[in-house]
Amino acid sequence: MLFNSYVFLLLFLPLTLAVYVTLGRLRWRWAMGWLVLVSLGFYAWWSPDPSEAWTPFYLILILASCAGNFWCGRSIAHTSSPRRRFALLSLGVGANLALLAYYKYLGLFATLLNGATGWPHEIPHLVLPLAVSFFTFLQVAYLVDAHRGITKDYNFNDYLLFVTFFPHLIAGPLVHHTELMPQFNAQAARPGRRQFAVGLTLLAVGLFKKVVIADYVARTATPLFDFAASGARPLLFGEAWAAALGYTMQIYFDFSGYSDMAIGIAYFFGIRLPLNFNSPYKATSIVDFWRRWHITLSRFLREYLYFPLGGNRRGPARRYSNLLVTMVLGGLWHGAGVTFFLWGLLHGVYLCVNHGWAAIRERAGWGPLPRGVAIPLTFLAVVMAWVPFRAGSYELSANGSAEAAWKTTHGIYASMVGLNGWESWPAKGAEIVKSSRAWRPLIAAMLIAWLLPNSQRWLGRYSPHYGPAVIAPTERRRMWQWRPTWPWMLLVLGLLYAVGREFNKLSEFIYFQF
Incomplete structure (x- = not known):
């Protein structure tokens, strides 16, 4: 069952919440038992065979x-x-x-x-x-x-x-x-009106990220990656960058949208889930990126793999080898394929370079890179690593192969550095995607990711997630801070209206395949 489906939003969630609140007023353990039953029902709803309601x-x-x-x-x-x-x-x-x-x-x-x-x-x-x-x-x-x-x-x-x-x-x-x-x-965990208002806002923001931004940008990234995988011809320079940047934005808004929805839905029930994203594309280094991207996976890899391997306690060489092993295994956790191995290896190398540069900078007494340099450099490294990650889907599919995934990765990398042509885009002949449809939403998505406060900062005065606040107390009085007032609720309704207009184009979340 998808969060972005009518059956979930109009039937499953309202019914679950209504019974939960009613049982909670009678006996709390009954309400908890109800959550167990509906959670198992939610899981059982899924079936690999579309002809079956459940397996x-x-x-x-x-x-x-x-x-x-x-x-x-x-x-x-x-x-x-x-x-x-x-x-x-x-x-x-x-x-x-x-x-x-x-x-x-x-x-x-x-x-x-x-x-x-x-x-x-x-x-x-x-x-x-x-x-x-x-x-x-x-x-x-x-x-x-x-x-x-x-x-x-x-x-x-x-x-x-x-x-x-x-x-x-x-x-x-x-x-x-x-x-x-x-x-x-x-x-x-006893919910109230405030939890409902905050939860609804997070749900609306998450749906908007997924349905309006991620799925729209995917209309650029997916055809370009599919065309590269087909081998009909190499992508041109502009096409390759549109594919890489498109998927970079797609996976961020898809996955962070899911996380916003998860935190918001849990908050309906008075339960706080931990923060999973904190504007990762604003990171000033790869170390900073992994403090902001998929935060709970980073924590697991650090506490249950990197530290038991020895962490940084046994010298630089051991630290770097531990980082490489940890990130490669993190890549293989996503999928059993050569391109997921490559994605993990790239991030492992990035982290080693990051720590090595920090050590050199400390010994030399140099200051950090300016944010205007550090953020684009980090973002560029992340974009390059997303290419093999996306190509991995051609290996995980039923008729896929490692060779197809690797050729797709190699071909897009070659195109991104201009080895397959610098012609203006679109090229002569049939277009893969219209250039106007590709770049305008891409630029809009990047501006949203870089310039606007993320959802947890926007709702920071209410701390809907588990853990420390993401904003300083002085920020809670700023104009952009959400409040349970009519102007803000009208904005939320506007987001839901935009989502409703795109609801006939449902798609699964990217991380469902992992």
């Missing part, structure tokens, strides 16, 4: 995963023997990774085996269970924390809701048990 197997799979991890976590927490605790942790983490590897990496393994041995092994194409990467990582973190002794004696109902709570289940944020489960009580 019970995947619901059974996530329930079995939750039950097994809950048992394993409690067993670790209640066992005093260090050897037995480690054995249980290994069992739990191994089972989670085996599930993820079976569905996500079996095809890659078969491809590599065929290439290494020359044997004609059949390459299986398995349907990836919805959100398997997200709920697997949530539970791995829970097991590791149980081994560290920092989990509490939660009940299964709260644990199941922590994993399956429908606003974050499909594409994050990657919540931590210490953030979410303490909110599952009457004092912390």
Whole structure:
């Protein structure tokens, strides 16, 4: 079920909220139980076969995963023997990774085996269970924390809701048990009018980002990438840059729009989810970018992979190797393909260069680069890395291949540096997309991303997300700060009107495939 669908907005969400509020007035645990039921129903609604309303197997799979991890976590927490605790942790983490590897990496393994041995092994194409990467990582973190002794004696109902709570289940944020489960009580999670007004505003902003901006920009990026993948002819210089910049804007507004909707919908129920985006394209370095982009994934990679590998405690060489390993695995978490490996490797190299430059600058006593230089340089590096990430979809598709993804990446890179022609765009002959339709929305999207305050700053005085405020107290009096007044509500209605005009062109969120 998509957040940007009529069935969700006009049926599922209002009904869920109405019953939740009613049950909350009678007995709070009933309201929490209701959230568990509707979250499981939300997950079960999805089916890989369009002819079927739902597939019970995947619901059974996530329930079995939750039950097994809950048992394993409690067993670790209640066992005093260090050897037995480690054995249980290994069992739990191994089972989670085996599930993820079976569905996500079996095809890659078969491809590599065929290439290494020359044997004609059949390459299986398995349907990836919805959100398997997200709920697997949530539970791995829970097991590791149980081994560290920092989990509490939660009940299964709260644990199941922590994993399956429908606003974050499909594409994050990657919540931590210490953030979410303490909110599952009457004092912390009883919604009111303020929560509804703030939640509706965030929902409207998220829908506008997805339906009006991301999907519109995709009408430029997608045909250009598809044309490059077809091999009919190389893209020209302008076309290649339109494709790369288009996808850069598409994925930001698509994913941050989803995160805004998730935070807003959760806030309807009086529950705060952690911040996942904080204007990443305003970053002044790659390190700063990863503090702003997919913040909860960055936290997971840092705390459960980079630090256990040794972090920066064993000298520069070890730090750089740890960064490379962490980012490559982060890339492969998104997809089992050579281009996702390349995306992770690029960001790993970027981070190594960033830390190396910072060390040189500190020794030389130089100041930081001016923002007018640092922001465009960082943005350019990010744009270049998005090219193989987008091309990875041609490898993940049922009839795709690593060769097609790599050729698409190589071809667009060559075009971006002018190796395939500098002719004016559009070229002679049939246009791939109209140039006027391509550049005007692209420029508008970039201006919005760079010049306007993000949604969390706009609503900063109400702190709808979990965690520290993103604005200083002095900013709360500024004119652009949202307030529950009629002028601001008219703006929200205007956003919803614009969304409604585009609602006949529904599309999935990009991160649904991960």
